[in-house]
Structure formats: structure tokens, C-alpha cells
Amino acid sequence: xxxxxxxxxxxxxxxxxxxxxxxxxxxxxxxxxxxxxxxxxxxxxxxxxxxxxxxxxxxxxxxxxxxxxxxxxxxxxxxxxxxxxxxxxxxxxxxxxxxxxxxxxxxxxxxxxxxxxxxxxxxxxxxxxxxxxxxxxxxxxxxxxxxxxxxxxxxxxxxxxxxxxxxxxxxxxxxxxxxxxxxxxxxxxxxxxxxxxxxxxxxxxxxxxxxxxxxxxxxxxxxxxxxxxxxxxxxxxxxxxxxxxxxxxxxxxxxxxxxxxxxxxxxxxxxxxxxxxxxxxxxxxxxxxxxxxxxxxxxxxxxxxxxxxxxxxxxxxxxxxxxxxxxxxxxxxxxxxxxxxxxxxxxxxxxxxxxxxxxxxxxxxxx
Numbered sequence: 001x002x003x004x005x006x007x008x009x010x011x012x013x014x015x016x017x018x019x020x021x022x023x024x025x026x027x028x029x030x031x032x033x034x035x036x037x038x039x040x041x042x043x044x045x046x047x048x049x050x051x052x053x054x055x056x057x058x059x060x061x062x063x064x065x066x067x068x069x070x071x072x073x074x075x076x077x078x079x080x081x082x083x084x085x086x087x088x089x090x091x092x093x094x095x096x097x098x099x100x101x102x103x104x105x106x107x108x109x110x111x112x113x114x115x116x117x118x119x120x121x122x123x124x125x126x127x128x129x130x131x132x133x134x135x136x137x138x139x140x141x142x143x144x145x146x147x148x149x150x151x152x153x154x155x156x157x158x159x160x161x162x163x164x165x166x167x168x169x170x171x172x173x174x175x176x177x178x179x180x181x182x183x184x185x186x187x188x189x190x191x192x193x194x195x196x197x198x199x200x201x202x203x204x205x206x207x208x209x210x211x212x213x214x215x216x217x218x219x220x221x222x223x224x225x226x227x228x229x230x231x232x233x234x235x236x237x238x239x240x241x242x243x244x245x246x247x248x249x250x251x252x253x254x255x256x257x258x259x260x261x262x263x264x265x266x267x268x269x270x271x272x273x274x275x276x277x278x279x280x281x282x283x284x285x286x287x288x289x290x291x292x293x294x295x296x297x298x299x300x301x302x303x304x305x306x307x308x309x310x311x312x313x314x315x316x317x318x319x320x321x322x323x324x325x326x327x328x329x330x331x332x333x334x335x336x337x338x339x340x341x342x343x344x345x346x347x348x349x350x351x352x353x354x355x356x357x358x359x360x361x362x363x364x365x366x367x
Contacts, residue, residue: 027055030051030055031052031055034048034051034052035175035212038171040181040182040183059213059259059260060258060259060260063257063258063259063260063263064258064259067257067263069255069256069257069258069324069332070255070256070264070312071255071256071312071313071314071324072255072311072312072313072314073255073264073265073268073311073312074311074314075264075265075268075311076091076311077307077309077310077311077316077317078091078092078093078099078271078272078275078307078309079091079092079093079099079307079316079317079318080316080317081097082097083096083097084097086218086268086269086272087218087219089218089219089272092275093271093275093304093307094275094278094279094282094304095275095279095282099307101278101282101303101304102282105281105282105303106303106355106356108291108301109245109301109303109355109356110355110356110359112244112245112290112301112356113244113245113355113356113357113359113360114359115244116131116203116204116244116245116359116360117129117131117360118130118131118161119131119132119200119201119203119242120201121197121198121200121201122198122200123198123200123201123241123242129161129201130161130162130163130197130201131159131161131162131163131201131203131204131360132163132164132165132192132195132197132201132202132203132204133162133163133164133165133202133203133204133205133206134165134166134167134188134192134202134204134205134206134240135164135165135166135167135168135205135206135207135208136167136168136177136188136205136206136207136208136209136232136236137168137172137177137206137207137208137209137210138168138169138170138171138172138173138174138208138209138210139168139169139170139171139172139334140208140210140251140252140333140334140335141168141206141208141209142166142168142169142170143334143335143340144208144335144340144343144344144347145164145166145168145206145344145347146166146340147337147340147341147343147344148164148343148344148347148348149164149166150344151341151344151345151348152164152348155348155352157352157362157363158352158361158362158363159360159361159362159363161360162360162361163195163196163197163201165191165192165195165197165202166191167187167188167191167192168208169184169187172184173209173210173211173212174209174210174211174225174228174229174232175211175212175228177209177228177231177232177235178227178228178229178231178232178235179231180231180234180235180238185235185239188239199239199240199241200240200241200242201242202240202242202243203240203242203243203244203245204243204244204245204246204247204357205236205240205243205245205246205247205300206246206247206249206305206347207229207232207233207236207246207247207248207249208248208249208250208251208305209225209228209229209232210225210251210262210266210267210270211224211225211228211262211266211270212261212262213260213261213262214262214266215260218265218269218272219269219272221266221269222269222270222272222273222276223273223276225270225273226272226273226274226276226277229248229273229274229277230277230287230288230299233246233288233298233299233300233302234287234298234299236299236300237297237298237299237300243300244300244301245300245301245302245303245356245357246299246300246301246302246303247303247304247305247350247357248274248277248278248302248303248304248305249274249304249305249306249307249308249347250267250270250271250273250274250307250308250309251266251267251268251270251271251308251309252267252308252309252310252322252326252327252335252339252342252343253267253309253310253311253312253322253326253327254266254267254268254332254333255267255311255312255322256312256322256324256327256332256333257331257332257333258330258331258332258333259331259332259333261331261333262333263333267309268309271307271309274304277302278302278303278304281299281301281302286298287299288302290302301356303354303356305347305350306343306346306347306349306350308343308346310322320342320346322339322342323338325338326338326339326342327339
């Protein structure tokens with residue numbers, strides 16, 4: 001009996017000493033169940049909606065109390081970090097602290113880009129066809145992409161063969177796009193149809209995703225995001241038979257966040273998920289294979305799109321900064337119209353100049 005008492009005592013004490021932790025774990029399970037229902041597009045009950053509203057408001061208040069908005073974090077943008085390190089992980093967008101893809105990977109990308117041409121609804125080359133670029137991601141992504149669509153529509157350099165379709169959706173984070181059965185994909189199909197396009201015409205994707213309310217220290221959440229992105233790429237490769245290229249971007253600055261939706265340092269550290277993902281493809285990991293001669297194709301060719309993070313008002317070497325007015329007043333996380341325009345311009349400039357994008361995105365041959 002004495003031996004049994006010593007075994008049970010720690011568990012009993014833990015239960016007595018951490019009721020708040022027990023309550024939070026219960027809430028987390030409930031939130032997970034509600035989020036799963038939303039992913040399946042099931043209608044929430046009035047009680048579930050009230051629970052969601054109450055818990056989110058309480059956690060936002062707790063977060064704001066301990067995490068005042070910051071104009072700078074002191075973190076160094078990956079593009080400026082070079083061979084320096086963040087918590088043991090080297091900087092740069094690619095291995096070796098580099099911001100450019102290795103020559104062999106870039107050569108493959110340029111060759112693939114050279115095969116991008118207008119396609120008809122059946123996926124056959126046609127001068128009357130379209131080159132469809134689809135955005136995939138969450139609320140920030142759709143907000144930014146919609147502004148990008150307007151900029152591109154009024155840019156005389158952008159090819160008239162380009163059709164931009166916003167597949168990104170509010171509240172649909174990385175765990176959702178990783179799920180092949182999620183309602184998210186039905187909405188993408190609907191939006192393609194509304195735009196007058198088919199799955200077979202999609203050749204390029206801009207993918208920008210995140211995790212809702214990350215909490216674990218680095219590198220746990222970045223690793224989790226990387227796993228979700230792999231599954232998302234599998235879904236993209238399976239749905240779009242002519243998909244050739246996916247450009248990936250990570251979050252904008254999160255230091256002004258008023259809620260735990262995706263604050264710093266998680267917004268910054270998301271970039272490592274993309275860096276690891278592309279490095280795995282360059283290392284020819286089969287789950288990211290894009291080359292038919294190497295086995296089953298599970299992914300398009302991958303590269304960084306525009307790198308969007310800068311350290312608040314401190315910014316980065318190329319001059320990009322994020323002021324408080326670049327983020328919405330209500331949560332400090334979603335971009336305001338000014339913030340959306342910054343991202344949209346970065347994306348437009350990227351597509352007009354990158355060696356794997358300019359040949360098909362802009363009129364005429366690459367300069």
C-alpha cells in the first residue's frame with residue numbers, strides 16, 4: 001500500500017495544483033473538435049459558436065496583457081542573416097546562407113518554366129488558352145492576392161494569357177489545406193469554374209500558409225508547418241495534372257499582434273519551414289519529387305516566392321519596413337490595405353523579374 005501511495009501521489013498532486021492547465025487542455029480539445037467541424041464545412045451549433053467566441057476573447061485578452069505590440073523584435077530577416085544563425089538554424093533562403101537557389105535547381109526551374117504555355121480547358125496547348133496561377137492559403141493570403149490581382153490587371157507588361165484565380169480562403173490554415181477532404185478544395189474548384197478555368201489549366205501556384213495559434217518553442221511549430229505543407233503540395237499535385245511550379249512565401253511581420261493567432265516569433269520562424277521544404281526537394285526526397293524520371297511525381301518544382309518578413313520599423317537591408325498602420329487595428333495580424341499593397345507589389349515584382357516566372361508572366365522574351 002505504501003508503494004502504491006507513492007506512485008499515485010504525484011498524479012494526485014498534479015491534478016490538485018494545475019486546474020487551470022486541465023481547463024486549458026479541455027478547451028484545446030474542444031477548439032480542435034470545432035475546427036475539425038469547420039474544415040468539414042459542418043454547421044456549428046449556437047453553443048459551439050458562443051464557446052468559440054468566449055474562449056477566443058479570453059485568450060486574446062490574456063495574450064495582449066503579456067505581449068504588448070512591438071515595433072521591432074531584434075530578429076534578423078533570413079535574407080540579411082546569411083550564414084548567421086537563429087537558434088542553431090542558418091540564415092538565407094536556401095542552404096549555405098544563400099538567397100538564390102543552387103544553379104542546378106534553378107536550371108531545372110528555368111527548363112520547366114519554358115514549358116509553361118497557354119492551355120485550353122482540356123489541358124492542350126492553345127493560343128486561345130490561358131496560363132492559370134492560383135493562390136493557396138489563409139486569410140492574409142487572400143487579402144494580399146486580391147490586391148495583387150488588381151495591380152496585375154492594370155500592368156501593361158503582364159501577359160494577357162495569364163488568369164489569376166484566388167483560391168486562398170479566410171480561416172483556412174495549413175492543417176486544412178493538408179486535408180484532401182477539406183471543403184477548401186471544393187471552394188477552389190468553384191472559383192476556378194467561376195473564372196472560366198479548369199483544373200487542367202492550372203500551371204502555377206502561390207502558396208502562403210501558417211498555423212493557427214502556435215505555441216511550442218522552435219523548431220516544433222516550424223516542423224509541424226513543414227509537414228502540413230508537404231501534404232498540401234501532394235494535394236495540389238494530385239488535383240492539378242499540369243501544375244509545374246509552386247512559389248512559397250512565409251508570413252509578414254507579427255510583432256504588432258494583439259491576439260495569439262500567429263504572433264512573433266512564429267511569424268518569423270515560419271520561413272524555416274519553407275527553407276527546409278525546398279532543401280528536401282533539392283536533396284531529391286521522394287515525397288517532393290517533381291521529375292517523372294525519378295519516380296512518382298508528388299509535388300511541383302519549388303522555389304521561394306517573395307520573402308515578406310521584415311523587422312517592423314527596423315526593417316531589412318532592402319528598405320522594406322512594416323509600420324503599425326500596415327496591420328489592421330483590430331488584431332495587428334492581418335494586413336491593412338497599406339500592408340496588402342506592400343505584399344502585392346512584392347509579388348508582382350517577383351513574377352516580373354524571376355528567371356522562372358518572367359518568360360511566361362511578362363510579354364516577350366526575358367530580358
